[in-house]
Amino acid sequence: xxxxxxxxxxxxxxxxxxxxxxxxxxxxxxxxxxxxxxxxxxxxxxxxxxxxxxxxxxxxxxxxxxxxxxxxxxxxxxxxxxxxxxxxxxxxxxxxxxxxxxxxxxxxxxxxxxxxxxxxxxxxxxxxxxxxxxxxxxxxxxxxxxxxxxxxxxxxxxxxxxxxxxxxxxxxxxxxxxxxxxxxxxxxxxxxxxxxxxxxxxxxxxxxxxxxxxxxxxxxxxxxxxxxxxxxxxxxxxxxxxxxxxxxxxxxxxxxxxxxxxxxxx
Amino acid sequence: xxxxxxxxxxxxxxxxxxxxxxxxxxxxxxxxxxxxxxxxxxxxxxxxxxxxxxxxxxxxxxxxxxxxxxxxxxxxxxxxxxxxxxxxxxxxxxxxxxxxxxxxxxxxxxxxxxxxxxxxxxxxxxxxxxxxxxxxxxxxxxxxxxxxxxxxxxxxxxxxxxxxxxxxxxxxxxxxxxxxxxxxxxxxxxxxxxxxxxxxxxxxxxxxxxxxxxxxxxxxxxxxxxxxxxxxxxxxxxxxxxxxxxxxxxxxxxxxxxxxxx
Numbered sequence: 100x101x102x103x104x105x106x107x108x109x110x111x112x113x114x115x116x117x118x119x120x121x122x123x124x125x126x127x128x129x130x131x132x133x134x135x136x137x138x139x140x141x142x143x144x145x146x147x148x149x150x151x152x153x154x155x156x157x158x159x160x161x162x163x164x165x166x167x168x169x170x171x172x173x174x175x176x177x178x179x180x181x182x183x184x185x186x187x188x189x190x191x192x193x194x195x196x197x198x199x200x201x202x203x204x205x206x207x208x209x210x211x212x213x214x215x216x217x218x219x220x221x222x223x224x225x226x227x228x229x230x231x232x233x234x235x236x237x238x239x240x241x242x243x244x245x246x247x248x249x250x251x252x253x254x255x256x257x258x259x260x261x262x263x264x265x266x267x268x269x270x271x272x273x274x275x276x277x278x279x280x281x282x283x284x285x286x287x288x289x290x291x292x293x294x295x296x297x298x299x300x301x302x303x304x305x306x307x308x309x310x311x312x313x314x315x316x317x318x319x320x321x322x323x324x325x326x327x328x329x330x331x332x333x334x335x336x337x338x339x340x341x342x343x344x345x346x347x348x349x350x351x352x353x354x355x356x357x358x359x360x361x362x363x364x365x
Numbered sequence: 366x367x368x369x370x371x372x373x374x375x376x377x378x379x380x381x382x383x384x385x386x387x388x389x390x391x392x393x394x395x396x397x398x399x400x401x402x403x404x405x406x407x408x409x410x411x412x413x414x415x416x417x418x419x420x421x422x423x424x425x426x427x428x429x430x431x432x433x434x435x436x437x438x439x440x441x442x443x444x445x446x447x448x449x450x451x452x453x454x455x456x457x458x459x460x461x462x463x464x465x466x467x468x469x470x471x472x473x474x475x476x477x478x479x480x481x482x483x484x485x486x487x488x489x490x491x492x493x494x495x496x497x498x499x500x501x502x503x504x505x506x507x508x509x510x511x512x513x514x515x516x517x518x519x520x521x522x523x524x525x526x527x528x529x530x531x532x533x534x535x536x537x538x539x540x541x542x543x544x545x546x547x548x549x550x551x552x553x554x555x556x557x558x559x560x561x562x563x564x565x566x567x568x569x570x571x572x573x574x575x576x577x578x579x580x581x582x583x584x585x586x587x588x589x590x591x592x593x594x595x596x597x598x599x600x601x602x603x604x605x606x607x608x609x610x611x612x613x614x615x616x617x618x619x620x621x622x623x624x625x626x627x
Contacts, residue, residue, distance in 0.1 A: 115452025115464060118445055118508070122467050125505035129482030130470075136485055184379055187372040199376065201619060206383050209611050210566045212587050213604045216596050217386030223401040223596065224389050240382065301475035303569055308591055318477050325481055325573070330488070337481045344475065 133341070136334030149335030159320055159336070166317035167343075169306075170299040173238040174246075177295045178288065180239070181246035185287070186280075188247070189254035200251060207244040214241055215305050229310050237309040238299055245294040253287025254280070289351045297344050387608055394601035401596060411602045424603075427586040431565050434496070434582060438503035439561035445504065446511025446560075447553050451545070453512065454519040468513075471506045479506060480573035487574060494576025502574040503564045510563065511556030518552040555621055562614050565607075583607065 140146040153159055184203075188196050206214060218237040222229055257280065265279045303318035317340065324333035389401070394412070398405045415424060453464050471479060483502045492498055526548075530540035568584035575585060583603070590597055 110455075111451055112455040112457075113452065114448050115456055118449030118452065118512075119464060121445065121505070121508070122464070125483070125486070125501065126467060126470050129479075129486040132485040132489060133478070133482050180379065183372075184376060187376055190372075199380075202380055203383070205612060205615055206387070208562065208566070208615050209608055210568060210584055210587075212568055212584055212591065213607055214386075216587070216591060216600060216604060217390055219596050220389050220393075220401055220601075221386040226402070240386070243379070243383070297475060301477050303477050304588060304592075312592075321477055321481060322573075325484060330485065333481065334485065337478055340475070341478055344478075 133334045133337050136331050137338040138335075139331060141331055149332045150339075152332060153335060153339065162315060162320050163317050163339070166300055169234070169238065169316060170296050173235065173242060173299050174292055174295045176235065176239050177243050177246040178291065181243055181291065182250055182288070185247045185250035185254055188251050196255075200248070203244050203247050211241055211302075211305065212308070215308050219308060230313065231310075233309045234306055234314055237305060238302075241305065242295045242299060245298070246291040249290040249294060250284060250287040253284045257283045293348060293351045296347055300343065301340060390601050391605045391608070394605045397598070399598055401601070411598055414599065415602050423581060424586060424599075427581040427583050430496075430580060431582040431584075434500055434503060435561045435564040438500050438507055438564045439557050441500075441504050442507040442511045442560040443553055443557040446508045446556055447515050447549060449508070450512045450515040450519060450549075450552075454516065468509045471509050472513075476567075476569035480570045483570065484573040493578075494574055495578055495580055498574045498576065499571055499580070499582070502570050503567065506567075506570060507560035507563050510559050511553070514556040514559060515549055515552040518549050522548045551621065555618055558614055558618050562611060562618075566611065 137149055138145060138147070140148055153163075188199055188203075191199065215237055218233065218240050219229065222233050222236075227233070261279055261283070262275060265275045270278060301318050302316055303322055306314045306316045307319060317336075321333055321336050321340065324330075324336060393401050393404075395407055395409070396404050397408050397410050453461055453468075456464065480502075483498075483505065487494055487498050526544050527540055530544045531537065535543065565583070568588060571582050572585055572588065575582070581589070587600060587603065590600055
């Protein structure tokens with residue numbers, strides 16, 4: 100018996116078994132539970148009621164649409180501010196650029212509650228009342244680095260020869276940019292869009308802190324329902340959010356695959 | 366030249382926007398004023414208040430909980446993730462792809478979905494929520510990062526070394542200790558620091574798995590405080606400390622990553 104155990108442990112491929120079981124139990128089963136709860140009623144019967152409830156409840160629906168709007172606007176502002184920054188960084192001398200990029204991505208690892216409170220501090224400091232303005236500022240503040248980093252990565256990897264070739268062939272600066280640089284950075288743009296849009300759509304608590312509870316987003320709707328014991332309805336809402344995220348990542352599949360390949364941010 | 370000045374000042378402006386709020390918090394953590402922006406003289410009072418019992422008694426326990434949960438979660442994730450990475454590396458390509466895909470789910474999934482899914486798991490099983498559930502939840506989202514930081518070390522190492530050790534009479538355990546582990550150690554340490562950072566930084570998953578027995582970590586403490594009164598004075602030194610701790614940890618990770626590339 101003991102010998103068998105040794106032989107079993109000696110095969111290193113078997114070492115993945117504990118983790119596979121762990122992943123199954125703590126990653127796969129919980130996701131299946133979301134689907135299970137979403138399609139059952141509180142008494143356990145199969146139902147679509149949770150989804151029709153969402154459809155018929157103007158408040159949840161309104162929050163959902165509003166959150167998509169906030170996410171779209173935030174993504175757009177981040178792109179507009181982030182692209183030029185990524186472009187400038189990619190043109191810097193590599194040593195300076197590295198330090199600059201590090202400076203941009205460092206705040207991203209700090210707890211978003213603290214980053215959000217920091218934004219509140221800025222508004223307090225300048226005595227600007229909190230509201231729509233602070234909501235968008237806070238969102239952009241939180242997520243801008245997520246846009247700059249992937250775009251910088253793809254710009255930095257573009258072959259300089261292609262740009263020179265375009266110049267040699269008589270393209271003026273704006274043609275070089277729009278016909279060569281921009282198309283080559285599309286993978287970076289699309290993973291940047293993903294990395295901003297997805298977290299914004301699922302934020303929880305940021306909007307409330309930034310607007311003193313005046314504006315709430317979909318993530319909070321999820322949390323409130325789960326907290327009030329409406330697990331089935333909450334699970335259905337989570338599934339809707341997952342579908343939305345799945346849809347966005349499918350639209351962005353190229354950029355997303357790239358981002359996953361690079362293994363995230365470190 | 367003009368272009369260069371313009372572009373440099375644009376970058377400067379963005380960085381100022383990113384760091385100004387943090388700087389404001391740090392500066393005003395050294396004054397006692399209730400309203401942020403009023404300077405009533407330099408003082409360490411907010412800091413000393415933090416570490417004295419009394420009003421903020423729950424803060425020191427939140428701090429301890431955060432550290433203990435972070436250390437346990439990071440340590441277990443490091444062990445589990447390292448063993449897993451070795452196993453995954455030796456799997457057949459198809460199985461390996463599948464496991465790697467599932468491994469990336471917790472990384473790509475939004476916090477709140479991970480949180481709700483784990484919440485549903487624990488309530489369906491009737492687990493009472495508290496220390497154990499938070500630690501299990503943290504292990505589940507930290508381990509994938511450890512796997513990702515150990516795996517490249519395996520790819521870079523010569524597979525024959527381990528076999529050679531076995532051929533030369535080493536037991537599998539001895540070969541593991543003397544051949545494999547020294548090669549993997551840098552990845553394991555980076556993975557540990559990363560897992561610890563993620564754990565002490567986590568808010569959403571913690572909130573959903575912490576139960577309502579009064580257990581608090583720093584982030585749930587901050588959340589409860591901020592929801593009541595916005596940025597209260599006591600949150601200023603606290604944010605400053607956390608911010609600086611995380612920055613230092615990240616600089617260490619980056620330093621290590623830079624060294625590895627050489």
